[in-house]
Amino acid sequence: ATPVIVAIDGPAGTGKSSTSKAVAAQLGLSYLDTGAQYRAITWWMVSNGIDIGDPSAIAAAAGKPEIVSGTDPQGPTITVDGVDVAAPIRTQEVSSKVSAVSAVPEVRARITELQRSIAASAEQGIVVEGRDIGTTVLPDADLKIFLTASPEARAARRSGELKGSDVHSTREALIKRDAADSSRKTSPLAKADDAVEVDTTELTLAQVIECVVTLVEEKR
Numbered sequence: 221a222t223p224v225i226v227a228i229d230g231p232a233g234t235g236k237s238s239t240s241k242a243v244a245a246q247l248g249l250s251y252l253d254t255g256a257q258y259r260a261i262t263w264w265m266v267s268n269g270i271d272i273g274d275p276s277a278i279a280a281a282a283g284k285p286e287i288v289s290g291t292d293p294q295g296p297t298i299t300v301d302g303v304d305v306a307a308p309i310r311t312q313e314v315s316s317k318v319s320a321v322s323a324v325p326e327v328r329a330r331i332t333e334l335q336r337s338i339a340a341s342a343e344q345g346i347v348v349e350g351r352d353i354g355t356t357v358l359p360d361a362d363l364k365i366f367l368t369a370s371p372e373a374r375a376a377r378r379s380g381e382l383k384g385s386d387v388h389s390t391r392e393a394l395i396k397r398d399a400a401d402s403s404r405k406t407s408p409l410a411k412a413d414d415a416v417e418v419d420t421t422e423l424t425l426a427q428v429i430e431c432v433v434t435l436v437e438e439k440r
């Protein structure tokens with residue numbers, strides 16, 4: 221079979237990561253979490269004292285860290301300059317700063333290039349999840365999915381994942397991050413015209429996975 225490229229976009233808390241990993245594992249495809257890459261570059265900026273409020277400082281530093289993603293869906297990895305950052309990129313500090321860093325065009329250009337080269341070298345094909353994969357990174361993807369869910373469902377899922385967080389503050393933080401991601405100038409969060417929209421509010425994870433697997437199989 222020829223490699224199949226699947227783009228899965230949508231806001232936070234729609235089940236993108238769980239769905240993308242499971243679909244890739246079931247179908248023997250690689251998996252790329254592009255949010256982890258933006259989190260990793262944000263973690264590096266914070267760790268190196270770059271002023272997150274200063275887009276020109278972010279732009280000037282954008283080329284410095286070396287970000288490497290491991291694409292096995294059974295155990296994806298992310299390193300920055302050889303350091304495993306899987307845990308520190310999930311802190312609230314990084315979550316609250318990532319939208320500002322990912323809005324900087326120099327950051328997007330660099331990470332987009334990395335994403336395209338990873339997708340091009342995936343021999344069996346790849347599931348790539350993010351915000352702008354179907355619209356910008358891989359506009360020729362074989363299948364584009366746009367996952368949505370009500371803000372309540374998304375906040376409930378996220379606060380279930382994050383220990384010690386309450387649903388209300390998680391909901392506020394998610395809404396703020398989505399608004400920033402959707403309103404930025406360079407490749408905002410958006411549904412591609414040819415994407416299949418799946419509202420996951422009333423669906424179990426297993427149902428979403430089955431739906432996407434069926435759609436991929438139709439394309440193969």
Ligand code: C5P
Nearest residue numbers: 232254255256258318319322350351352
């Ligand atoms: O998917 P996740 O919630 O980990 O993404 C973290 C952040 O990375 C998003 O809120 C967004 O600012 C940025 N991002 C992006 N483009 C992508 C993936 C993520 O701008 N393709």
